[in-house]
Amino acid sequence: MGYIAKIGLEMHCEVSETNTKVFSSARNSYSDIPNTNVRPVDMAFPGTLPVVNKEAVRMALMASMILNCKQPEYMYFERKNYYYPDLPKGFQLTQETKPIPVGIYGKVDFECDNEIKSVRVNNLHLEEDAASLDHYFSSSNIDYNRAGVPLLELVTEPDLHSADEAVSFLEHMRSVYQYAGISEADSKKGQIRCDVNVSIMDENLDEEDPKNWGTKIEIKNVNSFGGVRDAINYEIKRQTELKENGKYDEMEQQTRRWDEESGTTIYMRSKVDAIDYKYFVEPNIPKIKISKSWLEEIRKSIPEMALDRKKKYIEKYNLSEYDATVLVKEKNVSDYFEELVSNNIDVKVAANWVTVQVLGYINKHDISINDFYLKAKMLSTILKALESKKISSKQAKELFFKAIEEEKDPKELLESSDMTQITDEKEISDIVDKVMENNQAQIEEYKNGKTNLFDYFVGQVMRETRGKANPVITKKLISKYLEK
Amino acid sequence: MKYMNKSIEELHELLINKEITSDDLVKESLSLSHEVQEKCNAFVTILDEQKGGEVTDNLLSGIPYGVKDNYSTKGILSTGSSNTLKDYVPFFNATAIENLNKAGAIKVNKTAMDEFGMGGTGTTAHTGIIKNPWDTTRMCAGSSSGSAAAVAAGVYPYALGSDTGDSIRKPAAYCGIVGYKPTYGMISRYGLFPFASSLDHCGVLTRSVKDAAIVVDNMKGIDKNDMTSFDSSNINLYKSIDGNVKSKKLCYVKEIVDINRYKNASLELKEHLDNFYRTLDKLKKIGIEVEEVSVDEKILNALASVYVIISCAEATSNMSNLTGIIFGPRGKGDNYIDMMKDHRTKGFSPLIKRRFVIGSYVLQKENQERYFRNAQRVRRLLVDRWKELFKEYDGVILPVSSGPAKKLDGEVDILDEKTQILEEHLQIGNFGGFPSITIPNGFVNNLPVGINITGNCYDDANVLNIAYALESTMNYKGQIAKEVK
Known part of the structure; x- marks a missing residue:
């Protein structure tokens, strides 16, 4: 007998695009020296109070709309009380489901293996991140830069059925957060973190009836998409084995931890030991009225999403489905491409250069396009020189790498170096004449039928001009010479 | 004592006319601080290095004060007043302090209190019991005990307090002074x-309603x-005080003050309530209508819980x-x-630990x-009932506590079931965030007692004006504690 897996996700995504933290005026910025983006409230000094960052609320409401959730009329925040060194106040400000958080009961469509799938959203809430901890052999370091960074937690219903679906959904959400200008959503920076719920049930039973569902296992601490995939696959396998050994029914509802090193999930606690967080409404934040007009304003400001852009690329730019998909996958890549297009670079050329050269380079070097030296404006310079035949396509590629390697503006390189193509017929003609005169023997052989010597003549001209002669003109002039 | 028994207006006048310097006032206040520390144990810190400040048009400039x-x-x-923060020196000022700094006010000491404001006796400070300057065998009530003792003893014209249940307004009554908490926020x-x-x-x-108005205007x-x-x-409390109370209406709650409800009432309680009714007569004489209202006893009985x-x-x-x-x-x-665990076990007093549990x-x-949720519901019921009263009345007037300051060697912090409502009703002012002021209204057993007026949110000026008019009919304005023992 086969089984179906039922998978639900709790996806935490840091809101990276606000200037300040969610309840503090400290800067919201990732890559600083530890413990520099800290205000007294972030370390819970006595008498400090939370102040809600309106921009974070705006972004959270926008995400709620994109997920087709219902937005609240009044917004509250609640205290989740527990002791941990990463939480100086002794509680986290978050939102429980009652009163309703920033969004409830939504639905998201996403693509997986060229099929549109759908997942229901139970709720989306805005909360504060905790400090980050680095554990060493006998001590731990705490960095409060992250304490208080706005965090969106999205909780899905268990509507996903495989690791592939789960990862496709997460990729979709990452794209949503990026396109909406809410977050860089970079899991390398720890901006995305997931808890995964997995259960399995007999495939011949009705999936709609919760009575048929298996025992929910929650896996905490999964911090990469690869980890999500591995953890789900591991857990499905583990649970299937329990079923087959007749031990599944003994398994209690529990929380497990994903251990990246061993590639396994490890028992943490049973549901019976679940922590009572003693939630209650934060009294220092008065209820916030969310006006209809504000919601309308936010709705109107939702930017173009990946799927909108993809459609545009295919229908308006006549790009292939494949190229369009590659281009929109990361918003910053798509933005890069669009900047080339707005600089009047031919759409096909731009798409080709971004998908092959740019992505090739950043993937090879495992960097983000934000850290890529050659900005769209610089690439435009190269591509314009290519288009006007100032340089050959070979030279364009050389220039591309040279600019990156030396971190120099291609415009300067073009002006200073000898890279500019010779397109002047008279100039090339003079060189051709000179080369041919020095190769009388070869011309004889050519005329006697050894026609592959043609490329040799071209090569000689290129050597003479250090590759700068326009190859089309060169070839034309050599033919003309030989016909004389 | 030369100057510290005076009101803020009087001191300002003296400073402006250069009859005295701010330095002189600070020196006097510091020396009085040490005297009162000896007698009442009212302070955690006395700022001996403090100097006078610039005198400006601001009424508080150059005048010493105390900070809870x-x-x-x-x-x-x-x-x-907690061992958990026994060496804590903050690197930022509370906004209220910052505002008083801007006004040019000079802090001279930090006053002792019930640990973190919890407790109403002044006996749980990590520096020891705080004693009442009228009778050092008695408590000040709490939690703003040190502030109340110091102001009553004439260390300075005012000290800051905080009030979660009645922590300003009850110690004020026990020490024969004025205690005011404005509208929440x-x-x-x-x-x-x-x-x-x-x-x-x-x-x-x-020590006076006007002084309270001046200080809160600046905080x-x-x-x-x-x-x-x-x-x-848009609110200037000091300027709003004109003593004109014609056609003002107050009410008192029968279920709280009816002597017949207290079986075997002590003499003290009888005297206290008689005194309360005599004060109501004074109000009537100056043209304020006072009526008796009734409130559902069920919600009143739930108040303390x-x-x-x-x-x-x-x-x-x-x-x-x-x-x-x-x-x-x-x-x-x-x-x-x-x-x-070690920090909290050693740091907190047993009272606080009990409350945490x-x-x-x-x-x-x-x-x-x-x-918790039911308590919030009853809180709402009480607040709604009081708001209903405020539709008809400018305020609710009630006696503070069941009599004068209690003995320190009595059973402290254990509530007398029978008079509980008298002891606890000021908490309604906190439930609703209402402006609420206690002023002295006489003596029982030679010890001061107080009366409280509570009004609707944002109606502070009106409440203070009525309190001012009432204060003017009595002789307790500006009174300094005289040891009666």
Whole structure:
């Protein structure tokens, strides 16, 4: 007998695009020296109070709309009380489901293996991140830069059925957060973190009836998409084995931890030991009225999403489905491409250069396009020189790498170096004449039928001009010479 | 004593006319601080190095004052009278302190209090019991005990307090002075060590209603650091006081003051209530209508429990930051949990620990509906009832406590069931965030007693004006404690 897996996700995504933290005026910025983006409230000094960052609320409401959730009329925040060194106040400000958080009961469509799938959203809430901890052999370091960074937690219903679906959904959400200008959503920076719920049930039973569902296992601490995939696959396998050994029914509802090193999930606690967080409404934040007009304003400001852009690329730019998909996958890549297009670079050329050269380079070097030296404006310079035949396509590629390697503006390189193509017929003609005169023997052989010597003549001209002669003109002039 | 028994207006006049310098006032206040410390143990810190300041048009400029030790004062020890913060020197000022600095006010000491504002006796400070200057065998009540003792003893014209249940208004009564907490949010709570955030108020203890108005005018204001603060720039309490109370109406609650409800009432209680009715007659004489109203006894009887549940719940969460790790004395232990436990076990008094247990209990998932949520519902009922009264009346007037200051060697902090409502009714002012002022209205057994007027939110000026008019009919304005023992 086969089984179906039922998978639900709790996806935490840091809101990276606000200037300040969610309840503090400290800067919201990732890559600083530890413990520099800290205000007294972030370390819970006595008498400090939370102040809600309106921009974070705006972004959270926008995400709620994109997920087709219902937005609240009044917004509250609640205290989740527990002791941990990463939480100086002794509680986290978050939102429980009652009163309703920033969004409830939504639905998201996403693509997986060229099929549109759908997942229901139970709720989306805005909360504060905790400090980050680095554990060493006998001590731990705490960095409060992250304490208080706005965090969106999205909780899905268990509507996903495989690791592939789960990862496709997460990729979709990452794209949503990026396109909406809410977050860089970079899991390398720890901006995305997931808890995964997995259960399995007999495939011949009705999936709609919760009575048929298996025992929910929650896996905490999964911090990469690869980890999500591995953890789900591991857990499905583990649970299937329990079923087959007749031990599944003994398994209690529990929380497990994903251990990246061993590639396994490890028992943490049973549901019976679940922590009572003693939630209650934060009294220092008065209820916030969310006006209809504000919601309308936010709705109107939702930017173009990946799927909108993809459609545009295919229908308006006549790009292939494949190229369009590659281009929109990361918003910053798509933005890069669009900047080339707005600089009047031919759409096909731009798409080709971004998908092959740019992505090739950043993937090879495992960097983000934000850290890529050659900005769209610089690439435009190269591509314009290519288009006007100032340089050959070979030279364009050389220039591309040279600019990156030396971190120099291609415009300067073009002006200073000898890279500019010779397109002047008279100039090339003079060189051709000179080369041919020095190769009388070869011309004889050519005329006697050894026609592959043609490329040799071209090569000689290129050597003479250090590759700068326009190859089309060169070839034309050599033919003309030989016909004389 | 030369000057510190005077009102703010009088002192300002003297300063402006250069009859005295701010330095002289500070010196006198510091020397009185040491005397009162000897006698009443009222202070955590006396700022002996403090100097006078510039005298400007601001009525508070150059005049000394005291700060309750739960206000965060930059560079000055701020303990909340707790061992958990016994060496804590904040690096920022509470907004109210910042505002008073701008006014040119000069702080001269930090006053002792019940630990973190919890407790109403003045016996739980880590520096020891605070004694009443009228009779040092008696308590000041709390939690603003040190502030009340110091103002009553004439150390300065005013000291800051905080009020979560009655922590300004009850000590004021026991010490024969004025205690005022304005509408919730009028003074920013940023930098006030929290006890129960939804009930906590900043306020002041003075010897006259006008002084209270002057001080709060200078403490108040919307604050970007406190979302519950509101813009009160259109309110000037001092200037609103004109003594004109024609056609004002007050009410008192029969279920609280009817002597027949207290079987075997003590002589003290009888005298206290008689005195209350005599004060009402004075009000009538100056043209204020006073009527008796009735409030459902059921919700009145629930009042004390509602307060305990809500305040303990918020307190247990608010004080979770006291771990001894980021600030406060580091506890001993091999891991952070043991260190925290050691810090908190040694740091808190038994009273606070008991309240944490209650707070934790009522917030637990299985108890929350029955206790915490129900308490919030009853809080709403009480507030709604009082708001209904405010539609018809300018304020509710009631006696404070069941008599004068209690003996320190009596059974402290154990409530007398029979008079509980008399002891606890001021908490309604915190439930609703209402402006509420206590003024002295006489003596029982040669000890001062007080009366309280509570009005509707944002109606502070009206409440103060009525209190001022009443104060003017009596001889207790500006009174300094005379030891009666």
